[in-house]
Amino acid sequence: MTGLLGAFAEAWDEVRVHKARVVLSLVGVFLAVFALTTVTALGAIVAQSQQEQAERWGGRPATLAVTAFDTTTGAGVDAARWDAAVAGLVDRYGITGSATVSYADGLYRLPGGTQTVQTTRVSPSYGPLHRIRPVHGRWLREGDRASLSPALVVNEAFLSLLGHSDLSARPTVVIGGPQPVTATVVGVVREGFDQPLVYRVDRSGGDAAAASGGGPGPGFYGPPTLELWVPPGQADAVMATVRNDLALSLPGSQVDVYRTDDQGIGDSISTLRTAIRGAGVVALVLGGLGVLNVGLVTVRQRIREIGVRRSFGASSARIFSAVMLESVCATALAGVAAVAAAVLLVRNLPLTEWLADGVPLADDPGFPFEAAVEGMVAATAVGALAGLLPAVIAVRARVIDAIRF
Numbered sequence: 464m465t466g467l468l469g470a471f472a473e474a475w476d477e478v479r480v481h482k483a484r485v486v487l488s489l490v491g492v493f494l495a496v497f498a499l500t501t502v503t504a505l506g507a508i509v510a511q512s513q514q515e516q517a518e519r520w521g522g523r524p525a526t527l528a529v530t531a532f533d534t535t536t537g538a539g540v541d542a543a544r545w546d547a548a549v550a551g552l553v554d555r556y557g558i559t560g561s562a563t564v565s566y567a568d569g570l571y572r573l574p575g576g577t578q579t580v581q582t583t584r585v586s587p588s589y590g591p592l593h594r595i596r597p598v599h600g601r602w603l604r605e606g607d608r609a610s611l612s613p614a615l616v617v618n619e620a621f622l623s624l625l626g627h628s629d630l631s632a633r634p635t636v637v638i639g640g641p642q643p644v645t646a647t648v649v650g651v652v653r654e655g656f657d658q659p660l661v662y663r664v665d666r667s668g669g670d671a672a673a674a675s676g677g678g679p680g681p682g683f684y685g686p687p688t689l690e691l692w693v694p695p696g697q698a699d700a701v702m703a704t705v706r707n708d709l710a711l712s713l714p715g716s717q718v719d720v721y722r723t724d725d726q727g728i729g730d731s732i733s734t735l736r737t738a739i740r741g742a743g744v745v746a747l748v749l750g751g752l753g754v755l756n757v758g759l760v761t762v763r764q765r766i767r768e769i770g771v772r773r774s775f776g777a778s779s780a781r782i783f784s785a786v787m788l789e790s791v792c793a794t795a796l797a798g799v800a801a802v803a804a805a806v807l808l809v810r811n812l813p814l815t816e817w818l819a820d821g822v823p824l825a826d827d828p829g830f831p832f833e834a835a836v837e838g839m840v841a842a843t844a845v846g847a848l849a850g851l852l853p854a855v856i857a858v859r860a861r862v863i864d865a866i867r868f
Contacts, residue, residue, distance in 0.1 A: 539686025560692030790850025798842025
């Protein structure tokens with residue numbers, strides 16, 4: 464242990480003595496590790512952003528959509544029968560990852576007049592399933608079902624029609640129908656472009672708001688949909704089970720079950736990460752070649768010093784470790800500086816504005832820890848590999864020839 468610590472101390476002393484040479488030799492390593500770490504971190508954040516954008520539309524892997532039609536009329540199944548069948552299915556199989564969604568037009572009394580707006584009635588679990596993150600306010604909650612003032616999550620176009628730019632004034636809107644009710648806007652999402660849209664909590668037993676005519680139901684937009692979040696490997700088996708189960712619960716109905724998530728997103732992200740990692744490795748190899756070249760020149764310049772040390776009894780192992788650890792210590796120091804610079808750069812970039820149109824990530828990876836670890840491991844590995852050949856040359860040099868050099 465004492466010998467190892469002594470070797471590290473000796474290597475560090477050499478780095479301090481030859482500061483100018485070390486700094487010049489490590490510029491390439493610093494830039495290579497900085498590029499590798501930054502690109503790896505950005506790649507992880509870009510991949511997460513792409514995955515969440517895909518899941519906002521189709522749901523998480525694997526999301527199954529379930530609908531049922533009356534085979535006689537071609538219309539959606541009666542709401543009461545559908546609700547009972549869905550409740551029985553979820554309870555019977557202990558399904559925890561599920562959401563309901565239905566679409567229709569709702570009447571909203573806006574400052575510019577009453578207007579029909581596409582309204583999506585969903586269960587609160589729809590938000591986490593589709594990774595919906597409001598840019599202002601919050602998403603729908605279970606407690607909103609019992610609220611006397613229905614909670615709405617709207618997009619920015621709808622909020623603009625209300626004459627507001629944020630939620631500081633707690634904006635409200637009257638939902639039209641035979642029994643108008645005043646709803647409160649609790650969240651704003653960035654979607655729908657310039658077309659207004661509204662999210663509301665799905666109906667529940669005795670929901671007065673649903674009876675007011677302001678909420679969606681089966682009709683123009685089709686029957687309600689049940690979404691199930693299941694393990695991808697079990698998706699086919701679950702689809703067959705759900706189809707058969709609901710067909711028995713809803714006689715005379717056609718039950719359709721299909722996947723809505725993007726099944727190719729995983730391969731696309733994997734390809735992206737591989738390409739990014741490959742570019743970083745190329746940069747790292749180029750930086751390592753620079754360190755190796757400087758190391759070879761340095762050993763030739765120090766060959767007389769090495770010969771003198773060998774003549775005074777320094778072992779081959781001591782010479783080898785001294786030359787090797789000098790390179791490792793130097794590149795490790797460059798790695799620390801490069802990782803710190805990469806963290807500062809990535810954390811100060813407006814990535815959400817660039818990648819997700821300002822929508823915060825549901826699972827923000829921050830600065831990926833694996834990127835920092837990879838940077839340090841790469842820097843140390845480059846130092847070890849770049850110092851290996853000079854160390855071998857130093858050990859194999861004959862003492863008498865080294866002294867005469």
